Each structure stands twice: as structure tokens, then as C-alpha cells.
Amino acid sequence: MPTTLSVNLNAIAMLRNRRDLPWPSVEALGRIALQSGASGLTVHPRPDQRHIRFSDLKVIRNLIDDEFPEAEFNIEGYPTEEFLDLCGGAAPEQVTLVPDDPTQATSDHGWDFSRHQAFLTDVVAKLKKMGTRVSLFADGDGDADAVQIAKATGADRIELYTGPYGGCYGSPERAGPSLEALGKTADAALAIDLGVNAGHDLTVANLPPLVKRIPKLAEVSIGHGLTADALEYGMAETVRRFCRALGHKI
Numbered sequence: 001m002p003t004t005l006s007v008n009l010n011a012i013a014m015l016r017n018r019r020d021l022p023w024p025s026v027e028a029l030g031r032i033a034l035q036s037g038a039s040g041l042t043v044h045p046r047p048d049q050r051h052i053r054f055s056d057l058k059v060i061r062n063l064i065d066d067e068f069p070e071a072e073f074n075i076e077g078y079p080t081e082e083f084l085d086l087c088g089g090a091a092p093e094q095v096t097l098v099p100d101d102p103t104q105a106t107s108d109h110g111w112d113f114s115r116h117q118a119f120l121t122d123v124v125a126k127l128k129k130m131g132t133r134v135s136l137f138a139d140g141d142g143d144a145d146a147v148q149i150a151k152a153t154g155a156d157r158i159e160l161y162t163g164p165y166g167g168c169y170g171s172p173e174r175a176g177p178s179l180e181a182l183g184k185t186a187d188a189a190l191a192i193d194l195g196v197n198a199g200h201d202l203t204v205a206n207l208p209p210l211v212k213r214i215p216k217l218a219e220v221s222i223g224h225g226l227t228a229d230a231l232e233y234g235m236a237e238t239v240r241r242f243c244r245a246l247g248h249k250i
């Protein structure tokens with residue numbers, strides 16, 4: 001079974017929020033993603049709603065329920081009471097817990113599992129009661145003890161934080177060890193029946209070595225690089241459409 005792709009809509013939402021206009025539409029782009037082979041949609045609502053707005057969650061839930069019942073909704077974030085209420089309302093198939101501080105520009109580390117074990121155990125139990133799969137954002141540093149604690153919280157999966165790997169891809173002497181550490185973390189998780197997802201700064205270029213090293217990788221969630229490619233590869237046709245709207249014979 002190949003690794004599934006969940007398309008993260010945060011970057012689309014951030015572009016939309018530049019204006020008080022409904023485009024680009026997270027619903028329309030989410031639909032295209034699911035029509036084109038993605039297995040799910042990911043959002044990471046943050047407390048200031050600077051990209052995904054809380055009102056987007058119902059729209060995405062309805063899109064999946066009405067048009068793509070096989071698809072999965074993955075909600076990522078720090079488990080505040082507000083976040084858990086949002087999850088209760090949106091009934092995602094998967095929740096990914098991330099140790100983000102509200103002031104962070106983006107996610108940049110996994111959980112300190114020994115420090116937060118009791119807190120995570122409590123939150124995981126609450127989410128499992130809602131019927132959702134739970135994944136925990138984890139550093140891919142090869143720490144098998146941390147993976148054991150992640151499993152002990154009751155979580156179903158970890159999501160490997162691939163930012164450092166993405167950041168040094170193209171430099172074999174740095175990316176090689178980083179990939180191997182991710183692989184070792186995945187091996188430790190899979191050996192104790194803890195599923196493995198991955199995400200952050202993944203691209204068309206750096207995905208193939210990752211899935212080769214971790215063939216049982218269940219899911220990747222990708223937003224920034226995928227949105228950048230969508231703009232680049234969609235630019236030519238879009239410019240042609242605007243030229244046609246001006247009467248150019250293109």
C-alpha cells in the first residue's frame with residue numbers, strides 16, 4: 001500500500017486572508033486535491049486564525065462527507081480546550097497533536113515525550129473517546145525511548161517532523177544522516193506497532209528517498225511545497241486565461 005497524501009490547506013488559506021474575498025477558496029482547492037489523487041485534507045488552525053479560520057472546518061467536513069466519503073480529514077494543532085472543542089465539532093478522522101506555541105511562525109519541533117507524557121495521555125484519551133485516530137508530532141532523531149513513551153500515551157501514530165531533512169536536502173553529507181535518523185525513529189515505532197506519518201517541508205524532490213527508507217510510511221501531509229508547485233505549474237494556463245479575457249488570441 002503506497003504512502004497516502006494529505007494536502008495541507010493552510011497556505012491556500014493564508015493567501016485568501018490577504019483580502020476580504022472568498023478566493024483562493026480552500027473548499028475549491030481541497031476538491032481539486034481530492035479529485036486528483038490525494039487521500040485527505042489537512043489543516044492546522046492556530047489561535048489567531050491567520051490562515052485556516054475556525055469556520056473553514058465545517059466547510060471541509062461537509063466537502064468530504066458530501067463528495068469524498070473515503071477521504072480523511074486531519075486536524076493538526078496544540079491541544080488547548082478551544083482546539084479540542086474544534087475537533088469535537090469537526091469530527092476529523094485523525095488529529096495530529098503538535099507542541100506549537102501560538103507565537104511560532106510554523107511548527108519546528110516534536111513533543112518532549114517524557115516531559116509531557118501525562119498531559120498527552122489525558123488528551124489522547126479524550127480524542128480517542130471522540131472516535132478519532134491520534135498522531136503525535138515527533139522529532140526524527142532516532143530516539144527509541146521517546147517512541148516507547150509516545151506509544152504508551154495511547155496514540156495510534158507519530159508524525160515525523162521532516163523539517164531538518166527538507167532543509168538540508170540537496171546536501172548529501174547532511175541529508176543522509178538526517179534521513180537515517182528519521183528511518184531509525186520509524187523503525188522503532190513500527191516495531192511496536194505505532195504507525196508512522198511524516199510532514200514538513202516535503203517536496204517532489206525529497207519524497208522519493210524518504211519513502212524508500214520508510215516503505216511503511218502511512219501518510220505524508222504537505223502544504224507549502226505543494227502549494228508553491230501548484231502556483232508554478234498552473235501559472236502558464238492562468239496567464240493565458242487572463243490574456244484571453246483581454247481579447248488576446250491565444
Ligand SMILES: CC(=O)[C@@H](O)[C@H](O)COP(=O)(O)O
Nearest residue numbers: 010044076098106107199200
Ligand atoms: C505540523 C506541521 O508541520 C504542519 O502543520 C505545519 O505547521 C503546517 O502549518 P503552516 O504551513 O501553517 O506552518
Ligand SMILES: NCC(=O)COP(=O)(O)O
Nearest residue numbers: 199200201221222223224
Ligand atoms: N504536517 C505537515 C503539514 O501538514 C504540512 O507541512 P508543510 O508541507 O506546509 O511544510
